[in-house]
Amino acid sequence: MHAREPIDLLIAPKWLIPIEPAGVTLEDHAVAIRNGVIHAVCPLAEAEQRFDARERVSLQDHVLIPGMVNLHTHAAMNLMRGIANDLPLMRWLQEAIWPAEAACVSAEFVRDGTLLAGIEMLRGGITCANEMYFHPDAAASAFAELGMRAMIGVTVIEFPTAYASDADDYLRKGLAARDHWRDHSLIQFSLAPHAPYTVSDRSFERIVQYAHELGMPVHMHLHETRDEIAESQSRHGIRPLARIQSLGLLDTDFIAVHAVHLDLNEIDILAAHNCSIAHCPTSNMKLASGAAPLASMNKRGLRVGLGTDGAASNNRLDLFQEMRHAALLAKVTSGDAAAFPAHTALRAATLDGAAALRLDETIGSIVPGKAADLTAVALNSLECSPCFDPASHLLYAAGREHVTHVWIAGQARIKDGAMLWDRNKELLPRLSMWQTFLKTSAKSQ
Amino acid sequence: MHAREPIDLLIAPKWLIPIEPAGVTLEDHAVAIRNGVIHAVCPLAEAEQRFDARERVSLQDHVLIPGMVNLHTHAAMNLMRGIANDLPLMRWLQEAIWPAEAACVSAEFVRDGTLLAGIEMLRGGITCANEMYFHPDAAASAFAELGMRAMIGVTVIEFPTAYASDADDYLRKGLAARDHWRDHSLIQFSLAPHAPYTVSDRSFERIVQYAHELGMPVHMHLHETRDEIAESQSRHGIRPLARIQSLGLLDTDFIAVHAVHLDLNEIDILAAHNCSIAHCPTSNMKLASGAAPLASMNKRGLRVGLGTDGAASNNRLDLFQEMRHAALLAKVTSGDAAAFPAHTALRAATLDGAAALRLDETIGSIVPGKAADLTAVALNSLECSPCFDPASHLLYAAGREHVTHVWIAGQARIKDGAMLWDRNKELLPRLSMWQTFLKTSAKSQ
Numbered sequence: 001m002h003a004r005e006p007i008d009l010l011i012a013p014k015w016l017i018p019i020e021p022a023g024v025t026l027e028d029h030a031v032a033i034r035n036g037v038i039h040a041v042c043p044l045a046e047a048e049q050r051f052d053a054r055e056r057v058s059l060q061d062h063v064l065i066p067g068m069v070n071l072h073t074h075a076a077m078n079l080m081r082g083i084a085n086d087l088p089l090m091r092w093l094q095e096a097i098w099p100a101e102a103a104c105v106s107a108e109f110v111r112d113g114t115l116l117a118g119i120e121m122l123r124g125g126i127t128c129a130n131e132m133y134f135h136p137d138a139a140a141s142a143f144a145e146l147g148m149r150a151m152i153g154v155t156v157i158e159f160p161t162a163y164a165s166d167a168d169d170y171l172r173k174g175l176a177a178r179d180h181w182r183d184h185s186l187i188q189f190s191l192a193p194h195a196p197y198t199v200s201d202r203s204f205e206r207i208v209q210y211a212h213e214l215g216m217p218v219h220m221h222l223h224e225t226r227d228e229i230a231e232s233q234s235r236h237g238i239r240p241l242a243r244i245q246s247l248g249l250l251d252t253d254f255i256a257v258h259a260v261h262l263d264l265n266e267i268d269i270l271a272a273h274n275c276s277i278a279h280c281p282t283s284n285m286k287l288a289s290g291a292a293p294l295a296s297m298n299k300r301g302l303r304v305g306l307g308t309d310g311a312a313s314n315n316r317l318d319l320f321q322e323m324r325h326a327a328l329l330a331k332v333t334s335g336d337a338a339a340f341p342a343h344t345a346l347r348a349a350t351l352d353g354a355a356a357l358r359l360d361e362t363i364g365s366i367v368p369g370k371a372a373d374l375t376a377v378a379l380n381s382l383e384c385s386p387c388f389d390p391a392s393h394l395l396y397a398a399g400r401e402h403v404t405h406v407w408i409a410g411q412a413r414i415k416d417g418a419m420l421w422d423r424n425k426e427l428l429p430r431l432s433m434w435q436t437f438l439k440t441s442a443k444s445q
Numbered sequence: 446m447h448a449r450e451p452i453d454l455l456i457a458p459k460w461l462i463p464i465e466p467a468g469v470t471l472e473d474h475a476v477a478i479r480n481g482v483i484h485a486v487c488p489l490a491e492a493e494q495r496f497d498a499r500e501r502v503s504l505q506d507h508v509l510i511p512g513m514v515n516l517h518t519h520a521a522m523n524l525m526r527g528i529a530n531d532l533p534l535m536r537w538l539q540e541a542i543w544p545a546e547a548a549c550v551s552a553e554f555v556r557d558g559t560l561l562a563g564i565e566m567l568r569g570g571i572t573c574a575n576e577m578y579f580h581p582d583a584a585a586s587a588f589a590e591l592g593m594r595a596m597i598g599v600t601v602i603e604f605p606t607a608y609a610s611d612a613d614d615y616l617r618k619g620l621a622a623r624d625h626w627r628d629h630s631l632i633q634f635s636l637a638p639h640a641p642y643t644v645s646d647r648s649f650e651r652i653v654q655y656a657h658e659l660g661m662p663v664h665m666h667l668h669e670t671r672d673e674i675a676e677s678q679s680r681h682g683i684r685p686l687a688r689i690q691s692l693g694l695l696d697t698d699f700i701a702v703h704a705v706h707l708d709l710n711e712i713d714i715l716a717a718h719n720c721s722i723a724h725c726p727t728s729n730m731k732l733a734s735g736a737a738p739l740a741s742m743n744k745r746g747l748r749v750g751l752g753t754d755g756a757a758s759n760n761r762l763d764l765f766q767e768m769r770h771a772a773l774l775a776k777v778t779s780g781d782a783a784a785f786p787a788h789t790a791l792r793a794a795t796l797d798g799a800a801a802l803r804l805d806e807t808i809g810s811i812v813p814g815k816a817a818d819l820t821a822v823a824l825n826s827l828e829c830s831p832c833f834d835p836a837s838h839l840l841y842a843a844g845r846e847h848v849t850h851v852w853i854a855g856q857a858r859i860k861d862g863a864m865l866w867d868r869n870k871e872l873l874p875r876l877s878m879w880q881t882f883l884k885t886s887a888k889s890q
Contacts, residue, residue: 035768038728081830085837167595258847286841288782314827315841325773328730331772337533337733382564382869385526386880392530396731396760401846424827435831 009033010053012044013376015390019174019351019365019415023343025391031064033372040368053148057405061118061380063390065346066291066365067127067149067373067408068319069353072143072219072257072278072307074133075142076105076113080118080309081429089287090226097312101134102440104434105162110135112430114142118235118421120317122148124400125375127408130255130278130357132192132219134163135180137177146378146421149373151357153192154178155217156203164371167203175210187411190357195221196240197228201247217253217358219278222391223266224258225289252274255356257307258283264300267293271302276356279348281325282316294326295334298344305353319349320400327395340419342391376405410417448497452811453855454478455498457489458509460822460835464796464810468788470836478817485813502850506825508835510791512572512594512812512818512853513764517664517723517752519578519585519701521550521558525878534670534732542757548581548886549879550607555580556799557875559587565762567593568818569816569845572853575700575752577637577664577725579608582622591866594818596802598637599623599663602649612648620655630854632695635700635802636866640666641685642673648694651671656697662803663694664723668711669703671735686711695720700754700801702879704729705735707872709745712738716747721801724793726762726770728754740773740779743789750798764794765845772840781809787836821850 011033016026018041030047032040034372040047078099085094121129131139132153143150154174156167164170178189191207199207199220209295211218223229223240230242234257237400241262244250250273262270270277279292299305306322308314323345330340340348354364363373373402378397406414413420449835456478461471475492477485480862485492517625518521522542556580566574577598588595599619601612609615623634638644638650644652644665656663668674668685678687687708689695695718702723707715715722722738742749753759755778772815775785785793799809808818821844824832829842851859 069756079831082833085834085841092782099788107604114832115780116827123828152836203728241850261482282773285777286782288776288780291777311842315838328727328770329777331733332529332730332736335733336533337537337731339733341531346484372721382561383568384882385561385876388527388880388884389530392527393760396530397527397756399844401844431830435833439833 005051006133006434007032007034007039007051007170008051008055010047010051010056011059011061011064012047013055013062015063016041016366017063017065017346017391018367019066019315019347020367022065022347025389030246031366031372031374034185034408036372038366038368038370038372041291041366042234044357057375059405061403062376062378063394064366064374064376065394066363068125068351068376069128069305069364070121070308070319071130071255071305071353072280072309072319073117073129073131073317074310075117075129075131075139076110076133077310077312078117078317079109079113079431080438081305083312083438089289090227092287092313093138100438100441102161104437105134106136107135108250109434110138111115111142112137112427115427116147116309116431117317118143118146118148120419121418122146122406122413123403124318124320124404125377126317126319127373127375128354128357128359128363130190130219131154136174136189137180140177140181144184144187145409147186147411149408151188151190151217153190155192155194156202157194157198158203159198167200171206171210182208182291186304190217190219192219194402195208195224195228196244197231197317202203204247204365205246208252211252217255218249219255220257222256222259223261226261241269245269251366253358258289258292260284260292263359264296265296267300267302271300276303276352278356279304279326280307280309281322281329285329290335291329294330295339301351303356304348305356306349316398317385320394320398323395342389342395345395359399372407372410374407375400375403377434378404406416449494450496452477452479452484452496452498453500455492455501456494456504456509456819456860457492457501458504458507460508460785461486461787461811462510462791462836463812464511464792465812467792470644476811476817476819478855481817482674483811483813483815483817486811491720494511502849504821506837506851507821508825509811509819509821510809510839511795512851513563513794514573514575514750514754514802514809514818515566515701515762515764516575516750516798516801517725517754518574518576518762519574519755520562520584520878521578522573522578522755524554524558524563524755524762524876525883528757530885534734535672537732537758541681545883547606547759549882550579552580554879555583556587557872557879559584560591560872561758561876562762563588563591563593564866564869565777566853567591567858568848568864569763570822570851571699571762571764572818572820572847572851573799573802573804573808575635575664577718580604581619581634585622585626589629589632592631592853592856594631594808594853595637596641596662597622598640600637601641602643603633603645603648604643612645616651618656635662635664637664640669640673641689642676646692649689649694653693653697659784662698664700665702666794667701667704668706670861671706674706685845687758690714698803703734703737703746705729707738709741712742714746716745721748721797723752723801724749724771725754726767728758730770730774732758736778739775740781740784743785748797748801749793750801751794763845765839765843768794768840774841787834790840791836817852817855820848822847
């Protein structure tokens, strides 16, 4: 008789959707975890024979999926959730968001807002965020404190803020933050030029150079509105995508956020360069920016992950909602009820987001050797009954309110729906303070 | 010194959105309830002076709104939630739904499915459902048992089912059910011809006659897909709306469900006849039927309420979701980020639904003299923090999972998030039984 292998944790869910292989829902399987890594995925009966688990979590009404990847957010904007609504992008930015940011944004604001956003994401089953905002060092410290995985953008924008004076200053400060966090296992950095209309050719050239030298992905808003494209055509004589292609951005590990207005040729160019889209359907609908051609992107092999955008333009950091909105919007705009079906949506919210970040060797699917970033969703409420197919239920019936357990690198972050972080009580009075501060600054303008 | 007036219940929420007057959010107000009716709405300090309440409910982090009206559903289809997805309407009906119904639908099926749907709706803050399905007597008995308000459709369709043999038989059985429930304060009946493509001119003529004689509203699917319109043009030479107008249906209290494909002239015709739309954005998107012209309907004064449709094509009976989807879809399709703003959405989900049912003298707003049908939503979770505007939070940040209390005619149905109905335990094994039955019948085909 063989001794059983010692492992740290055995998770035994009713259903398991590993994402790889594609389209599969396993029943009565278990995941064995050792040193934060997925050691095995096998039938429960086999797991009972093979492993001696220090801890065992039985999830008899649950489906286990990879932790979700939020491919675009501005976490600190959680402090501005709902501050202005029912406005188009440029009025929303110019009349509400930029003045509020000018008055309030500081390292403390970013840290508190990112903590609030991180808790919201973790409770909703999101284990990794692709972040873009000011004060990246403060954002990194908030994600690290929560034990959440993040790709922090070194934001670059030409105009001065309280945080930095010009594009070079943003780059210098952001890269210093990257150096500071270099040895943290959960925190990585990307380069995040804000958008074609706020970044100069010279800055783009520096960004491309750093991307190659330092091996950093590039994360940028692109083709969000028709106005953005018209402005580029009038100022540069070409569409924004053609401009950044000529500057070499598509030769980096490039993530185009929104990409609402792309023609088929542009989809093919992005696919040929192995670029990725961060599709943010709720934000695009709410700001009336338009509907990205998701069905065509899927057909032509362009990688698409899902992002929530910031809470000020959504107003939820909820990837269940983004999966549902992506599917519904793709169906209604393409006229094809089969567009973006359940397993495609689940892959976009997990593995394709991870691949966009070039983290797909580490996260994004439940396979041996990857980090144990996992989300469990209970499907036994009356709202989810009956359940004929857990994959379609994750897309159309369940919500983030049904997430019960979240692990990151094998560490429990959410258990029985509750956050395993005991500093909520310190955070709450600070949230009230920021709200009062924002209200006062809005009145004084 | 005056004696204080005795009342049954005083509810003191942080915020109160009465819907009438329009666009108002009251703070520190209270609702006084006597004999199931709203007796007064006034500042809390004044209420403390005036009333001696037998029960008092203090909701310090909550917004109180009128109970929501689900203007279109097929409640029993909850038993088929998620049974087939990612299919267009006619394939979904012909390949999945109609065969399942032929195998399974009985009075017991309808009663159990309606109980499940009723609980889902109540937990999500819906107090009144506009229902259309087979076995209306069984549906009525389920809603009555839960203490939920409902308008039960006398469904009419030409083809035979296990329930009825032909259109006359559907009418006869449905009207008998109406007679049976005539004295119940929460249950009323409408006439519910299924759709122009499944009901004959002769049946429509009888329905119009009954509608006038008995004062019943008429509730029907209309212009849901382009195929429906093309089929009518080829069979009748005119669009379905023109056909039913010529048959007199628009002279009844008519509710057109879906109305995805309407031109501006058709919108004006429906508005001129004081008809109403039951807009079901999730179902329309999921089945790729199209996007109803909501912004134009609003501008041209056509009344629009919101419906979930059945759980088999949605797959949630969730009016928070429908408000959000209606707003997001209206914005993205009209290109106007100001389309369908928060207070308009809240009115559609409450008062406009009530008016469509000709119940707006009884329900739909928080004003003295109306029934105390009320829903409380907690906005203190981290997912809803901060809260600058409770109305926009109801639309964009909160969800049905934040509903804590529901009253119907002054009777508590949900308290602290829990259903005050103690027969859940009997229902659960019956749900499993129906699921097994549906799976078996699908395999045997």
